[in-house]
Amino acid sequence: MIQIAYKREKCIGCNYCIELAPDRWRMNKKDGRSVLLGSRNKKGFYTVEVNDVEYEANKISAQVCPMKIIRINRLNK
């Protein structure tokens, strides 16, 4: 399993994460910021635990995010 964490309030809506990992990210057209699908919000940090197969795409999303607000952690489960 991996955990994806996302600090949403800093998002500038560049759309990269959505283009690179479309299964996990969507654009919220109301406020122009990305949504991490399936995530829970805890004080502004959105997190979701997903299967390893999503690692590669989301790792690249995290790398190219201009605001560096996406973190991918491998979970020992």
Add this chain to the structure above:
Amino acid sequence: MKNRTIEIMSPAGSWESLQAAIQGGANSIYFGIEQLNMRARSSNNFTLKDLVEIAELCNKKNIKTYITLNTIIYDHDLILMKKIVDTAKKAGITAIIASDQAVINYTASINMEVHISTQTNVTNLETIRFFAHFADVIILSRELSLIQVKEITKEIEKQQIKGPSGNLIRIEIFVHGALCMAVSGKCYMSLHTANSSANRGACMQNCRKTYVVTDKEDGHQFDINNEYIMSPKDLCAIGFLDQVLDSGSNILKIEGRGRSPEYVKTTTQCYREAADAYLEGTYNKEKVKGWMSRLKTVYNRGFWDGYYLGQKMGEWAEIHGSKATKKKIYLGKAKKYFAKIQVAEFDLETQKLKEGDNILITGRTTGIIETIAGEIRINDKRVEDVNKGDKFSMKLNHKVHPNDKLYKVTNIQ
């Protein structure tokens, strides 16, 4: 010169800077809301909720308020963009500074004042005639010379080019602050190297670094003249502000939403004084010297004339970061203020402070206070200096608020 008013427009990247701009005597301020502005990364942008408070505060003091909504806009930004414009109009914000046609068109369509951003790169009269359908103020491209600016303002008057308000188009120009290597800020470098688009407000400022050129055949590397070849010095027009104002522009913009409140206050004060001196006919070299030495105390990469006086190329910054002659060192936070006896309580979290030190206090409501440390006491006993961890009180003629930040100001050798 009678009846001529000159507007000094100051950057407000935070509540502290906003207050500093007011204290410095700004006639207008500009700031970003949410993420759709050119400083989405580097300044603490305001949110939609702040709009009413900003408008009320500034309207009371007769200060105009402009929202920078000048990034490139994608389809998924349209709803937020419209929401910002609608909320701004309702809150009583003066105008929207826009560069994308979507923003220009929408703002004009709801009868709100539009200013055309320098990002639009307006360099000629016909383009001004085009934008006059939408906008009352046009911020010219930063690459024009003053001769070109003068020609434009003269023709606007002669040909009576008017904006939606029915008044003649007003021309705004930059007088102080950062310039970049790209024409009017339209830069691809940050996106190309770091995936971080300058045109979405996320400029990584990689032009401000030094680079080496590598010979691919033999691997030899060359420093390029030890200069920051892509990093221009900062624009400073105070030394020829008479010529700037002779060009017919009445709105002078100071760059720096990513800068500190003391930068905002000092630059605003100097340009306000210079513009007033011009109007009174007392603008002279001696005064310029004074303003220059004050401007040098706050953030700058060294100064040059920009492109206004024509050909003078190759004015590259010699350093990374600031050449300011003063720096501030964080000391701690204010706890309480006793207005009757004019004493403030502080927590010294780091460093040390002694009576007579130059200090700086900034805060959301306080704005900025620059003064000298007065009598210092710990537990009501007078002491010469205080150290990290001390709770102390200090004589202070200005009101401070809890959590205001206290700094020591020192000269840089």
